[in-house]
Amino acid sequence: MPIQVNTSVVGKEYPPFPVTVERGKIKDFARAIGDLNPFYLDDRVGAASEWGDVIAPPTFAVTFRDERADAGALLRDLGVDIARVLHGEQEFEIVRQLTPGETYLCRTKVVDIYEKTGKSGPMAFVVRETAITDRTNEIVATMRNVMVIRL
Amino acid sequence: MKYAKVSFEDVTVGDELPPLHKGPIEQIQLTRYAGASGDFNPIHQDDAFARAAGMGGVFAHGMLSMGFVAQALTDWAGVGTVRKLGVRFAALVRLRDVVTCRGRVLAKSSKDDVHTVELEVWAENQRGEKVVSGRATLALAARA
Numbered sequence: 253m254p255i256q257v258n259t260s261v262v263g264k265e266y267p268p269f270p271v272t273v274e275r276g277k278i279k280d281f282a283r284a285i286g287d288l289n290p291f292y293l294d295d296r297v298g299a300a301s302e303w304g305d306v307i308a309p310p311t312f313a314v315t316f317r318d319e320r321a322d323a324g325a326l327l328r329d330l331g332v333d334i335a336r337v338l339h340g341e342q343e344f345e346i347v348r349q350l351t352p353g354e355t356y357l358c359r360t361k362v363v364d365i366y367e368k369t370g371k372s373g374p375m376a377f378v379v380r381e382t383a384i385t386d387r388t389n390e391i392v393a394t395m396r397n398v399m400v401i402r403l
Numbered sequence: 404m405k406y407a408k409v410s411f412e413d414v415t416v417g418d419e420l421p422p423l424h425k426g427p428i429e430q431i432q433l434t435r436y437a438g439a440s441g442d443f444n445p446i447h448q449d450d451a452f453a454r455a456a457g458m459g460g461v462f463a464h465g466m467l468s469m470g471f472v473a474q475a476l477t478d479w480a481g482v483g484t485v486r487k488l489g490v491r492f493a494a495l496v497r498l499r500d501v502v503t504c505r506g507r508v509l510a511k512s513s514k515d516d517v518h519t520v521e522l523e524v525w526a527e528n529q530r531g532e533k534v535v536s537g538r539a540t541l542a543l544a545a546r547a
Contacts (some may be wrong), residue, residue: 280438280439281439281440283435283439284432284435284436284438284440284467284470285436285467285470285471285474286425286432286471286474287470287473287474287477289474289477289482290406291406291482292482302483303483307482307483309470309473309474309477310473310476310477310485310488311466311469311470311473314440314442314466315439315440315441317441323442334444334446335446335452335455335456336456337444337446338465338492339465339466339492340491340492341489341490341492342465342489342490343487343488343489343490344487344488344489345486345487346485346486346487347486349483402457
């Protein structure tokens, strides 16, 4: 019996949460990927760069999490166990580079839920968008996440 | 050359990115990526959990492979060039897989001194199966 997903979650906006980018977090993230680019890892290279500091790799914003607004909160709302979840799609739009010491505000919203039947059976697709803004409320980056739930 | 920066004029539609080979994927890298990203889903760490979930064992975070694709782009074009990167996770990456990231220039355009390049990007495993496929938009500097 396929499970039911609570589709009334569409349109839900999660509580905005602030994130301050830590220098060490950028470096740990780059090293975990095995990307040893000195613009992420070497403070002197960063200081001499056009950004005046190291910058974060393109996918770094995925580390911006808050337990009231993350995948765990979404799964509770959907009534779905984490063992059923796969990452379907991900997109980043980057307007400005993320740099250490900066504080950003993240706002996540559920924009769509739809069902499809694939090779491995029925699946639900949950689409979330996260807008990342700076202190002056300018958009710095956006993320779009498609979570796949095996029903 | 590693950490090169390409100029807009040097890019031609049809150009291919230098392939970036990553792996073989080890469990320790998935544990490290969990810590660095904050994604502690046990399906990437605990083989018994992943089997019980019907996944046939542990597999890599999709975001790790997406990080590899981003690296292929920045190794070629330079850091700070990626304006947009969107991917679909087409197949699972397993322990001991080798992931090769590739890309091809689809289009070039210039508007108001912003020079952008559109690419198709993908990653494949050692059997040539696509594990990631997507599109990227880079903003490149023009030669002075």
